[in-house]
Amino acid sequence: MRLPVKKTYKLYIGGSFPRSESGRSYEVEGANVALASRKDLRDAVRAAREAFPKWAGMTAYNRGQVLYRVAEMMEGRREQFAELTGSEAEVNSAVDSWVWYAGWADKLGQVLGSSNPVAGPYFNFTVPEPTGVVGVVAPEEPALSGLVARLAPAIVGGNAVVLIASEHRPLAAVTLAEVLATSDVPGGVVNVLTGRKADLCPVLAGHMDVNAIDLAGVDGDRAELERLAAENVKRVVRNGEGQSPWHAAAFLELKTVWHPIGV
């Protein structure tokens, strides 16, 4: 008889897998999962801010390839994910979601941007740009495909993300972090925290260096989180069914540039 080697489920911050600085964990899905502290969350925001310029500065083609690479890596671990989620269909949906958004990377600018015919001798155009650091609260269920449906549109346009995983089903999120770590997603672009949403969400919503927050995955009353988000005028996303370039657009700024036309 061989005793299986069990995995330690840790946080994913800045490209590494630390335990919670608090040294705490909670037992869930038959494992001791890291219980992220407020300080872990602040560390994750710092890592995301540092990673943001590089990710935003990559060509859209390149970002698209990285997202496609995530799909490839997930495909190779389909069995593992199916075991965790108990649903092959959910895994398929998550993988296909990455592929779908990968293809959007170099099309968002064309669909969401414009050149604007102003009444004067000026060239004027509008382009979408990432807003910066985005906080994403993953829905409790489905733990994997629900998470990917929120995460992929947030990063495809060049944002860096701090993600709070499903509290009751966190293992898929941690395993996804291992996929991200081996998919050419630069460290810090996605940071995954496991723990108590009631502790973490308010800190994320009120953090002054987070530009936008996706509350679609929050069950129950979000009013207090929205109030906290006003402290630095965060963009707040409240819902988002299915897949859509508009989900990506919710985390993009529109920049308009004017230049005179002349000789």
Added chain:
Amino acid sequence: MGSPAVKQDRSLVPSAFEYAPAPESRDVVQLEKRYGLFIGGEFVEPRSGEFQPSISPATEEPLADVAYADAEDVALAVTAAREAFDDGWSDIAPAERAKYLYRIARILQERSREFAVLESLDGGKPIRESRDVDLPLAAAHFFYYAGWADKLEYAFPNRTPRPLGVAGQVIPWNFPLLMLSWKVAPALAAGNTVVLKPAETTPLTALLFCDVLRQAEVPPGVVNIVTGDGRAGAEVVKHPDVDKVAFTGSTEVGKEIQRAVAGTGKKLTLELGGKAANIIFDDAPLDQAVEGIVNGIYFNQGHVCCAGSRLLVQESIYEQVIAKLKRRMGTLRVGDPLDKNTDVGAINSKAQLDRITELVAAGEEEGAEIFQPPCRLPEKGWWFAPTVFTNVAQSYRIAQEEIFGPVLSVLTFRTPDEAVEKANNTPYGLSAGVWTEKGSRILSMAQQLRAGVIWANTYNRFDPGSPFGGYKESGFGREGGLHGLEPYMRLE
């Protein structure tokens, strides 16, 4: 004004020659003695029973008494808007809705002189600007969005756009009619009805706009105008039957509104403050750049959220730029807003003058060096001379806080990276200017500046087709262009 900033002798007028006064006639404007609230297509007495005068900032003369709406008044306006929405405005053939907006655009063009004079009277801005900027742009905004009303499905691929319902809109005093048009035109084009709260100090053009609605035969209740102070605005924002809140104003109030709307599911757009960097590289065409600097900060007395209030000059041309700027400032004519030669008009209110005065005093105390050209300021009214501060450190209040007045803070930089770093070192992100002859540098700067509008080799240009709005604490959502529709739609 009592500020240390204005103790210098203004008796010398350095212009090469004197201008004769060229005042625009006020006769074109016929004001009522007092105005009620415009609800359900007619002026009604406010339930609050309260009226306050709207005052001309150039002369301190009361122009007309204006109703101050309370919660009950706002509720009546929202009910009227809801009924108009349910009674057909949202179902009217889009092509017909478009025609109402075209009518409004045309009437604004036809009555532009009347509106321009009233705008300058009530708000203090130079007639040259209200005539050549505010009015043409307001009319153009309605004309632009009129065309969208029956083409909305082309704006959102693969989605079915629907109106939201009642839009509650609160606008500022710096471009009263223009901000009204930025709010009302897209809201109506998208099929919503409106409750609009004009700014406390500049309600009169919005009230005259009610007559445009009458002439255009816009159905009663489609646009309701409730005048008053911040209390009325707060009532509009928090009314439970308002589906959409749009606000233009200070970041401080914007945050309060975002908090008030939290948890209600109301759609929100905020167009808030700014502290824009106007960046001059050593290869820029300097005379044009100096015109851009002046237009950037002294346009509309600097009462502009996207004003280029932080000048960033490359060190090698610093002396030259400052010398040219000071010389140019000496030719600015400050005075009667109705005089066609006036460049800088009156400060909009006593409260705003106090704020400017306080920040300018702080700038001097913190160690910045002040310059104001000699100029005669009128005895009555609220005025502030064009001001530039040099020797400014980034930490000074005048480099950090929005002054919303004709006050420029000058900083320097050596490299493009340093310019980007300094320009982005602010919680705001509304706009920025870049002046250089090098095309690749323009594009690289435009990419790195974290702001919603970048003016390259120009400044303070606006167009209904050009999206406008901020990054970071300058707000979210865009006004203008195709992108200005989405804030007023539900995409199914």
